[in-house]
Amino acid sequence: MEKRQKRRVWLVMAALLFVAAAVLMFAGQGEEPAPPPLEVEFPRRMRQPDRERAERRRTQVLPTPVSADSGTVAERPRPRDPLLAALPRGEGKTAVIIEANALRHSPIGGLLMDCLMRDGGKQLKEFREKSGVDPLQDLDRLVITDEGMMLSGNFENARFKELLGERVSADYGEGARVYEAGENSVTRPDGTTVKRRDTSAIATWNNQLLVVGKSPDEVKAAIDRVEGRGPDEPPAISESSTYGEMYGVLSVEMLSRLIPPEQAALAQRLRDVAKNVELHLDASSDVALVAEVRGPSADDVTDLGKSLGAALSLARIKAQAGEDKDLAQLLDFAKVKPDGDSFTLEMAVPLEVIRERLAICRENRQDAEAALEAKEAPREAGVEQAPVPVR
C-alpha cells in the first residue's frame, strides 16, 4: 500500500513538473515572432533599378559628326546622360552626385524632410513662390564638384530672370544661358537693402541643368562638355558607377580635409598612398556606405587598409566603453576588404538608429504645423463670417 502511494506521489510530481515546464518555456521563449536579424545591404554593384534609371536618363543625342575630308557621316553617337557629360574630366577630380529625388522618397528622406521643415514648411513655401522651383518635385540630382555645384531636374517654371536679374546674361552654345558675376540686392532683417557683389557664375542648360561655378569660364567649360565640345577623356563618374542614393569620386585632398584633426596622421597617410576614392551610399532602407580607395602601390594600400580597420576597431571599443550604443552599433558593420591595389571600406547606420536620433525633428515639425494651422484657422473663420456686400 505504501509503495503504491509513493508511486502515486511520483506521478503527481511528474505531472506538476511538466505543467511547470510548459508554463516556464512558454513564458521564457515568448510567443511573439522574433524580429528579423539586423542586416544591411551594401551598394557594391549596379542593380536592376539602377540600370533602368541610368537608361531613362540617356536623353541627350549629340548631332552626328561629319568627316571634313571625305564628307562621310560617322556612326551615330549613343544617347547619353547630360549630367554625367557635364562632370569634370580626368583623374584626381571630385564629383559627388546626390540623388535628391530618390533620397527624398527613401525612408531616411522622410526623416530629413522633417528636419528641413521644422518651421512647418514656411521657408520652403517662400522659396517655391520666389523661384518657381519646388525642390521636392523639380530637383532630380545635385552634384558637388571641386569647382562648384550642378543641379539637374525640371526647371521649366524657374524664374531665373527674377532670381538673377542684376547679373549680366548671354546665350551660350546651343541651349545654354550664362549669368555672369554681378551685384545682388540682399534684404536685411530690418528691411533695408544692401548691394553685394557676387563673383560666382551660373549657367542654365535646356531647363534641365543648372551649373554654379566660381567663374564664367568654369560654367562655360561644363556647358561645353555637355554639348560635346569638351575633352575626350571619360567623365569623373562612369555610368556603371551610378548606383546608390549618393555616389561619386572624391579627390584624396578633399577627403583628407574631412578627417578630424586628431586623425592627422591618417589623413597624411591617405594623401601619400591613395589616388582617389569612389563612394556609394545606399539609403533605400538602412544607410550603407561603400568607399573604394585605390592607389599605385598594393602594399601601401593594404597597410593603409589595415590602419583604417584598426582605427575603426579602436573607435568601436571606445564607443562601447563610453556606452555610446549608437556609435558602437554603427561601427559594428564597419569593415575593410583589401584587394590588391585597392581596398573597400564598408560602414552602415541602421535606420532605427537614425529614426531615434531625428525623432525630435518630427515633433518640431508637428508642433510648427499645428501652430500654423491654429494661426490660419481664425483667419479663415473670419472670412466666412464676413458680411456679404450689398449691391
Place this chain on the structure above:
Amino acid sequence: MSPVLGIAGYVLREAASRKFIMAFMVGLTLVLAVVALGMRIDVIDGALAASRLFGQEVRATIQSVDVALRPVYQASAFIVFYGGILFGIVACSDFAPSLMSPGRIEHLLALPIQRWHLLAGTFLGVMTLALGGTLYGTTGLVLIFGVKTGYWTVGPLVAGLMACVGFAAVYAVMLTMATLVRSAALCAAAGFAVLVGGIIAGHRQDIAKAFEEGVSRSLFQAVTLVLPRLSALAEAAGDMAASLPLEVRSLGTLLVGVFVFGLGALVVGFWRFEGKDY
C-alpha cells in the same frame, strides 16, 4: 544524497573504461591542438587584420576582432549544442540498459539504497560527463582564441552550459525509456525523437501556420507546448556565444523550463522503476 553520488561515480568509472568516450576526448584535444597550432591570427589595435590556417589565408576582411569572431563562436555554439546532444545520445544510450541488465540490477537493488537513487545517480553521472566534455571543449576554444586575439569572452562557456541543460532534458527521457524497455537502441531512438521534437517545439509558432486552423493546429500547439524548446535554446546559446542580443524573452525562465521538463521526465522514470519487478 551520498548513494546518488556513489552511483554517479560508478557511472563515471564505467564511462572511463569505454574506449570510444576516451577516443572522443582525445579527438577533441586533437581538434583544439590543430586549431591552436595551425591558425595564425594578426590583430592590430583590436581589428582582425588577417588569419591563416596552415599557411592559407582564410579571411581577408579587416574588422573588429569580436565582430569577426562572432560567426566562429556562433558556429561553435551550434556544434557544441547539437553535436554534443547527438554524441551524448549515441555515447550514453546503453549506460542505463547495461545498469539494468540481468545480474547487475539484482546486485544494485540489493544495495541499501532506494530505487530512485539508482536512476538519479545515473542521470547525475551522465550529466557530469556531459558537463566535463563541454567545459573542456569550450574552455579550450576560448583559451585559444583569447590568447591569439586578446579578445576574451565567457559567451562560448555559457553557451556550452546551456547545451548541457538541453542534453539533460533529452537524457532524462532516454533514462525513463530504459525503465520501460531495456534496449540501448530504443533509448537512443527516444533521445532522437526528443531532439527532433525539441527542434520543432522551438519553432512551433512558425510551423503552426502550416496547419489548418482548427483541431489539427490546436493539437500541434498542445503537444509542442510541453516539449523542451531545444532549438530556441540552441539559438539563444549561439547569440550568447557571439555576444549578440537574445531573441528569447527570458533566457533564465526558458532554461529553467527545459530543465524542469527533464526533471519531470526523470520523475516518470522513478515512478516506473519503483513499480517494476526484477
